[in-house]
Amino acid sequence: MNLNENANITTAAIIREASQYIAGGVVSLNRKVVPGIVFAYGKGSKIYDVEGNEYIDYHAAFAPHLLGHNNARVNESIIKTIKSNRSLFGSGTNELETRLAKLLCDAVPSLELVQITNTGSEATAHAIRLSRAFTGRDHIVLMLGGYNGWHNEVSRAVMPSPEQVGPRVSPGEYPFIPLSAGIPESTRSLIHIVNFNDLPSLEYVLNRYPVACVLTEPVLQNIGVVLPENGYLQGIVDLCEKYGAICVFDEVKTGFRTRLDGYQGVAGVKPHLSVFGLIDKNADFSGFRMDPERPG
Numbered sequence: 001m002n003l004n005e006n007a008n009i010t011t012a013a014i015i016r017e018a019s020q021y022i023a024g025g026v027v028s029l030n031r032k033v034v035p036g037i038v039f040a041y042g043k044g045s046k047i048y049d050v051e052g053n054e055y056i057d058y059h060a061a062f063a064p065h066l067l068g069h070n071n072a073r074v075n076e077s078i079i080k081t082i083k084s085n086r087s088l089f090g091s092g093t094n095e096l097e098t099r100l101a102k103l104l105c106d107a108v109p110s111l112e113l114v115q116i117t118n119t120g121s122e123a124t125a126h127a128i129r130l131s132r133a134f135t136g137r138d139h140i141v142l143m144l145g146g147y148n149g150w151h152n153e154v155s156r157a158v159m160p161s162p163e164q165v166g167p168r169v170s171p172g173e174y175p176f177i178p179l180s181a182g183i184p185e186s187t188r189s190l191i192h193i194v195n196f197n198d199l200p201s202l203e204y205v206l207n208r209y210p211v212a213c214v215l216t217e218p219v220l221q222n223i224g225v226v227l228p229e230n231g232y233l234q235g236i237v238d239l240c241e242k243y244g245a246i247c248v249f250d251e252v253k254t255g256f257r258t259r260l261d262g263y264q265g266v267a268g269v270k271p272h273l274s275v276f277g278l279i280d281k282n283a284d285f286s287g288f289r290m291d292p293e294r295p296g
């Protein structure tokens with residue numbers, strides 16, 4: 001079967017045209033690859049380039065396609081919703097967002113309230129702002145080797161070279177190595193980077209700075225897969241409660257995959273805030289748990 005509807009359009013021609021109109025030649029530079037490739041469509045675990053080549057998609061667009069490409073049930077639901085003249089309304093809530101929020105709260109026991117965003121980065125930005133508003137503090141702790149989105153506060157190099165990082169520091173912190181130019185010093189000075197699986201370093205920072213939140217993936221999944229050691233995730237929650245900071249789990253990659261209730265369900269740990277995302281068709285959200293004995 002010839003799966004190539006665009007057989008007369010070569011990969012090189014599309015890339016050449018894209019580079020005339022799109023900064024960097026591709027929307028989101030994370031998708032830039034050499035040699036260039038142009039995919040046309042996907043179904044299930046397979047994707048097809050404009051030359052008609054078939055690939056198994058182990059990448060899954062950095063994770064969202066957990067149900068495969070163009071899952072029939074998801075597509076049918078979306079088409080049904082569009083055909084019923086649903087829209088995004090500028091005022092008030094609606095039935096669908098309420099139903100989604102309830103499903104999410106039912107699935108993840110730590111969630112009491114949710115807010116829905118378009119991307120994981122927006123969700124982590126909201127989580128940081130909420131933590132700052134709640135605690136009245138400005139400093140933030142992130143993990144070396146973690147990724148939490150593209151905005152200034154989290155935009156440190158994910159895989160810096162050993163020369164950039166320097167020798168292992170514990171207990172202690174690493175310098176903020178920016179992912180790109182344009183991140184002001186006033187932002188960098190509020191961010192503290194520590195080793196994953198290193199509670200003494202976390203306590204070192206919590207003890208020295210007024211920390212609003214500790215934001216971490218429960219499993220580092222952007223540098224390969226780094227699992228938390230036994231007791232580490234609960235240790236983060238406990239230290240946050242001791243020092244009055246908010247513990248935020250970034251489950252953008254782990255959520256709904258290992259288990260419906262996320263990696264927090266696997267570990268049996270309840271963070272104060274959770275961020276989920278990279279879900280097929282873009283339903284990203286942050287979830288809130290506001291305990292009576294909340295920190296701060």
Ligand SMILES: Cc1ncc(COP(=O)(O)O)c(C=O)c1O
Nearest residue numbers: 119120121147148149250252253
């Ligand atoms: C753990 C984690 N957090 C946040 C994000 C940011 O999500 P988005 O690309 O939807 O902004 C990502 C994206 O890969 C991620 O892996």
